[in-house]
Amino acid sequence: MTTQPAPVVRRATSERSTRNAAAVMKALTQEAIDRGLDGIATSSIAKRAGLTTGAVYSRYENNDEMLIALWESVVAPALAAHVRETIDAVISPSAQPSTELITQIEKPSRLLSLGAEFVVMAQRNEVVGEVVIAEVSKWLHDAGLNPKSNSITRAGVALGASIAIGSILRSYVTGSNPGMRMIVDGIHNAYLVAKPTSKPRKTVAPKPIRSATGSPLRDALIDATAEVMSKTGFTGATISRIARKSGVTSGSIYNFYPDKEALMNDAVSELMRTTQRQNLDSKRTASSAKEPNFGLTDSFDFGLIPDRRTWLRFRQECLIATRHHKKTHSEMKKVVLELDAAMKASFPKVDQAIITLVSMGEQAIGYGYSSLFGYTDLFSKCDFDAIMVQVAKQNSL
Structure with a gap:
């Protein structure tokens, strides 16, 4: 009767995985605090955690999944x-x-x-x-x-x-x-x-x-900004989208405002x-x-x-x-x-x-x-x- 070898216990790998998971969550938390939920970046999180970007992606498919994990944990x-x-x-x-x-x-x-x-x-x-x-x-x-x-x-x-x-x-x-x-x-x-x-x-x-500023152009831009940003947040709102919503060209917007x-x-x-x-x-x-x-x-x-x-x-x-x-x-x-x-x-x-x-x-x-x-x-x-x-x-x- 042949004796089967005892299974190999990969404790080091398991412990390393646990440490890495904790490091990623700690880095993600700090990233969100510093940059906001819309501003998190995988490369920055990896750097904070002392890991590769691939190591972060192996745990989370995208930013939304990272945010859900942050919320739940x-x-x-x-x-x-x-x-x-x-x-x-x-x-x-x-x-x-x-x-x-x-x-x-x-x-x-x-x-x-x-x-x-x-x-x-x-x-x-x-x-x-x-x-x-x-x-x-x-x-x-x-x-x-x-x-x-x-x-x-x-x-x-x-x-x-x-x-x-x-x-x-x-x-x-x-x-x-x-x-x-x-x-x-x-x-x-x-x-x-x-x-x-x-x-x-x-x-x-x-x-x-x-x-109701008295300027039809300014009023159109303000109302369009409110409508667009209410749906996208600040990060997701673009001057191009605000321009389309207001009926004003992007160039005209920059004549009024230096930036978003x-x-x-x-x-x-x-x-x-x-x-x-x-x-x-x-x-x-x-x-x-x-x-x-x-x-x-x-x-x-x-x-x-x-x-x-x-x-x-x-x-x-x-x-x-x-x-x-x-x-x-x-x-x-x-x-x-x-x-x-x-x-x-x-x-x-x-x-x-x-x-x-x-x-x-x-x-x-x-x-x-x-x-x-x-x-x-x-x-x-x-x-x-x-x-x-x-x-x-x-x-x-």
């Missing part, structure tokens, strides 16, 4: 915990937000910053979206944003998730969100005493968000100011009419208007761009400071510290709310007004 666990804890801070009767949670809301980590970027880009990247949208949608559903919950619970979950994501997006521009503990506590307290809205609210739909970033900055500045004028008008109207919600609910209603979705998606892409484009960051920060000043000037008789918190809270929640449109179809079934009435009451607005 590194980003999703951290973001899921953050979103869940923030939702609990809003809707749990005995909520006592931890110091760690408030720290992450006020000054988000780089890993959470990646998470919010995933939430935005997944809605225009079909491959990545197949994974991210399904997972985040389940988080929201399991937390209570589902048909079985009542309308106030749905609104509370939506607000918690919006704070979790939106505070990260706002920090791209401002660096931090000081005072968010008071906002979280205020919304939590309002949620606990909220009563269902007894009758349908009458809202006046704002005009469509369109550029300058065009994007002009577009986001103009459209954000247009939106701010509409939001301030709604609050002045609500204040004059002594509406109990101080117009705070209008922003949620406005976000549901289909005609505004292109602009809102464009704004989210600009927020992402601020992480990696200094001029865009500078322009966005300038506009945000202008919005804060305009809010204070519009309501000089209201405690200015309260107005500062209202402005910051609306920005953070608005950024998060509009980032989650692709993850649920239940926002129209949320009783935001019930909670906002209590927020206004508690702050004497």
